[in-house]
Amino acid sequence: MSERTEEETVSYEIVDRVAWVKFNRPEKRNCMSPKLNRQMLRVIEKLEFDDNVGVLVLTGEGTAWSAGMDLKEYFRETEALGLQGTRHAQREAYAWWKRLRWYQKPTIAMVNGWCFGGGYGPLFACDLAYASEDAQFGLSEINWGILPGGGATKVAQVLMPFRKAMYHAMLGENLTGREAEEAGLVNEALPADKLKARVGEVANKLLEKNPWALKATKDAMRRVGEMTYENAEDYLIRAQEALNFFDNEARKEGMRQFLDDKTYKPGLGAYDLSKQKK
Numbered sequence: 001m002s003e004r005t006e007e008e009t010v011s012y013e014i015v016d017r018v019a020w021v022k023f024n025r026p027e028k029r030n031c032m033s034p035k036l037n038r039q040m041l042r043v044i045e046k047l048e049f050d051d052n053v054g055v056l057v058l059t060g061e062g063t064a065w066s067a068g069m070d071l072k073e074y075f076r077e078t079e080a081l082g083l084q085g086t087r088h089a090q091r092e093a094y095a096w097w098k099r100l101r102w103y104q105k106p107t108i109a110m111v112n113g114w115c116f117g118g119g120y121g122p123l124f125a126c127d128l129a130y131a132s133e134d135a136q137f138g139l140s141e142i143n144w145g146i147l148p149g150g151g152a153t154k155v156a157q158v159l160m161p162f163r164k165a166m167y168h169a170m171l172g173e174n175l176t177g178r179e180a181e182e183a184g185l186v187n188e189a190l191p192a193d194k195l196k197a198r199v200g201e202v203a204n205k206l207l208e209k210n211p212w213a214l215k216a217t218k219d220a221m222r223r224v225g226e227m228t229y230e231n232a233e234d235y236l237i238r239a240q241e242a243l244n245f246f247d248n249e250a251r252k253e254g255m256r257q258f259l260d261d262k263t264y265k266p267g268l269g270a271y272d273l274s275k276q277k278k
């Protein structure tokens with residue numbers, strides 16, 4: 001096919017408050033070019049505060065989730081422009097992964113196929129991750145003579161047990177979706193034909209939770225990893241107090257429905273959001 005325009009490198013649709021965003025360069029196995037990186041930032045920025053969206057799912061068109069960075073357009077062609085070209089391309093890629101790591105709404109990676117190298121950036125940026133059992137995950141950088149950059153080494157080190165991460169990075173052998181689940185890269189691996197239904201189910205469960213509490217929870221989970229116990233304890237107090245500033249009724253309503261109305265049990269599910277005072 002003729003070359004895609006920048007706009008065509010990402011597609012999305014919103015169905016019942018879930019935004020299904022796709023890497024959309026299937027003929028290039030959805031590898032990330034500067035064009036795709038710019039367009040992805042535009043798309044996720046547009047969806048972040050769209051009231052019709054409660055959860056964002058990131059998936060890929062065709063046989064790949066993402067074959068990592070585009071060796072031609074992201075590496076070779078930007079390197080030819082000198083250091084400025086390289087740094088510029090890096091900033092464009094890292095910008096949308098960072099935006100996604102601290103996204104206002106819950107995010108789910110739905111890994112439908114190949115997931116390589118730079119793809120670990122957005123994989124980690126998503127709060128939750130589900131994979132097809134036959135997806136393939138790889139830090140292939142060693143196979144073409146570089147180290148896993150763009151955060152990929154950090155992702156493996158954070159998500160995987162040390163020995164598995166080291167082997168994964170040094171040998172450049174792929175893991176199946178099932179093995180990726182065992183190694184901690186994804187929450188769950190499922191047969192390909194069950195993947196979308198499972199992700200939809202999780203997305204719907206997230207839509208039932210208080211959105212402010214979800215944002216505070218996911219940020220806290222990322223932040224406390226770098227803190228001492230004392231700092232984390234203190235941060236969590238401050239974070240809850242900040243949460244009260246945005247939504248001071250949530251916990252009162254949650255307590256009321258449990259203690260007074262006895263209409264639900266927090267141990268078994270979420271309180272009815274629709275009854276909460278705005």
Ligand code: COA
Pocket residue numbers: 027028029031063067068069070071072073114116117118140141
């Ligand atoms: N960068 C640039 N081009 C890529 C690419 C990448 N990361 N991944 C795939 N492509 C291109 C191929 O060059 C090919 O282009 P062409 O049709 O113009 O020849 C096209 O996408 C299809 O790829 P192909 O290799 O034929 O598909 P496949 O299904 O047989 O294999 C992969 C899929 C993902 C195993 C293989 O493409 C691959 O190894 N890609 C590189 C993965 C990688 O190392 N990524 C890490 C980058 S940090």
